[in-house]
Ligand SMILES: NC(=O)C1=CN([C@@H]2O[C@H](COP(=O)(O)OP(=O)(O)OC[C@H]3O[C@@H](n4cnc5c(N)ncnc54)[C@H](O)[C@@H]3O)[C@@H](O)[C@H]2O)C=CC1
């Protein structure tokens with residue numbers, strides 16, 4: 410096993426979890442400037458917790474190296490995913506999992522939101538993170554919004570009620586597939602999200618809190634153990650779970 414971004418907040422938590430895990434051996438810890446190609450024949454699986462600017466290039470290098478990839482780094486868009494899917498089709502022996510959140514509470518919150526979305530007129534997402542986070546909205550919030558939008562489209566729901574005629578830039582958040590997503594950055598927080606779904610007279614609130622980065626580790630270890638048995642590109646840890 411190799412960890413990319415090993416000196417970072419998630420990378421260091423991951424190296425500790427891998428060292429403590431039965432049946433896994435940590436053979437490489439990579440940082441900025443280290444060569445991913447050098448993992449060929451050295452590691453079976455690599456975990457990427459780096460930065461949005463480099464994660465796609467890392468996955469292409471891992472595919473070339475024949476190393477299964479578990480990717481937690483966020484900032485992915487449809488174009489980047491498309492390029493990785495095209496590349497992965499030339500390496501059908503390699504598994505790639507790109508998961509915006511490995512915490513079980515977050516994975517379930519995303520699923521619950523997509524199940525509930527068809528029944529509500531309005532839905533908005535608020536994500537709250539530590540202020541050292543580079544990307545906004547969070548990858549989890551984007552994935553949540555995509556799930557809500559897909560469920561609404563499948564149910565034939567139109568645009569949400571919103572009479573806003575004037576607003577300061579950003580006041581209504583980012584528009585992700587027609588779902589408003591709001592990002593808060595607050596000292597002392599780790600990773601939190603609230604999904605609001607409402608109808609006239611009622612409100613459903615779904616909330617997930619990661620108070621500590623250890624919350625991500627059971628999902629990371631599950632992914633590391635499973636990725637070789639699941640070739641191709643998968644997005645979201647829920648694709649590995651029997652939900
Ligand atoms: N999927 C999930 O469950 C989670 C995902 N994340 C995501 O993981 C990513 C990392 O988050 P943090 O650990 O908080 O960031 P961080 O800034 O603490 O760590 C990033 C590390 O990557 C290193 N790095 C930069 N370029 C590199 C390169 N080319 N090769 C190897 N290493 C390189 C940096 O030097 C740094 O040590 C973010 O995108 C974040 O959103 C964070 C928490 C959970």
Ligand SMILES: O=C(O)C1=N[C@H](C(=O)O)C[C@H](O)C1
Nearest residue numbers: 483509510542547548549600
């Ligand atoms: O940067 C973080 O900290 C986190 N990033 C991921 C995201 O963008 O969704 C997962 C989690 O929210 C923590």
